[in-house]
Amino acid sequence: MAKSTKYISKTANENGFIDWSEEENSIWNELITRQLKVVEGVACNEFTQGLKLLNLSLDRIPQLADVSKVLKNTTGWQCEPVNALIGFGEFFKLLSERKFPVATFIRTREEFDYLQEPDIFHEIFGHCPLLTNPSFADYTQAYGKMGLNATKEQRVFLARLYWFTVEFGLLDTPEGIKLYGGGILSSPKETQHAVFSDKAKRVPLNILDVLRTPYKIDIIQPIYYTLKEVSNLDDIRKHEVCEIMSFVEEAKQLGLHNPMY
Secondary structure (H helix, E strand, C coil), rough: CCCCCCCCCCCCCCCCCCCCCHHHHHHHHHHHHHHHHCCCEEECHHHHHHHHCCCCCCCCCCHHHHHHHHHHHCCCCEEEEECCEEEEEHHHHHHCCCEEECCCCCCCCCHCCCCCCCCCCHHHCCCCCCHHHHHHHHHHEEEEEEHHHCCHHHHHHHHHHHHHHHHHHEEEEEEEEECCCCCHCCCHHHHHHHHHCCEEEEEECCCHHHCCCCCCCCCCCCCCEEEHHHHHHHHHCHHHHHHHHHHHHHHHEEEECCCCC
């Protein structure tokens, strides 16, 4: 997570409505129309189905209440407006309550292709379609509950589990590599690299290996961990918390893998 940001989240009025400027809506339009073309044929079916359910506008930034209505009707989730940056404690608490934190700002044109902090395009387009899927939704809540009760040191290891699943997870399917991680689905360069590059390393997900794998947030990822299908997240979720934490302790003892960046 970035330590500081130049962005300021917008505040909704008493009716929950955020007044976006013409320029902000224009940026949304350019981002979503570009990315819809980029992920066509490589996004997983669950993402595509969720996108249809959300029916996101191409012309204007969605109102969180409209997105929340769909999420509540499918998996009981909702969007929670937050500041541009929030602490890990608040982040885990919101996830544990089936509230997905969405920073209510959109990137500037100067950072059109990449910014470190997640904006409303990343959160709504990259993550919310999958939150209509029960396996992904339940896994994300379970992760929040686990992190809420973890120590500061344990959270550093748990962050890698979120990174290599929710943010940068891949599916290795009979039809080829498909995307389910929001960090990939919202980035043109990451999408192309994750799916097509012969330099990207793609390996089956092993919890202990994930917890030992260092990453950087400001580079194209050199390694991705794969599942066979989104429902495989149920297998991770069904681990007892103490079992996951035993993996964390083992990872601490073994140390991190050598960075690939």
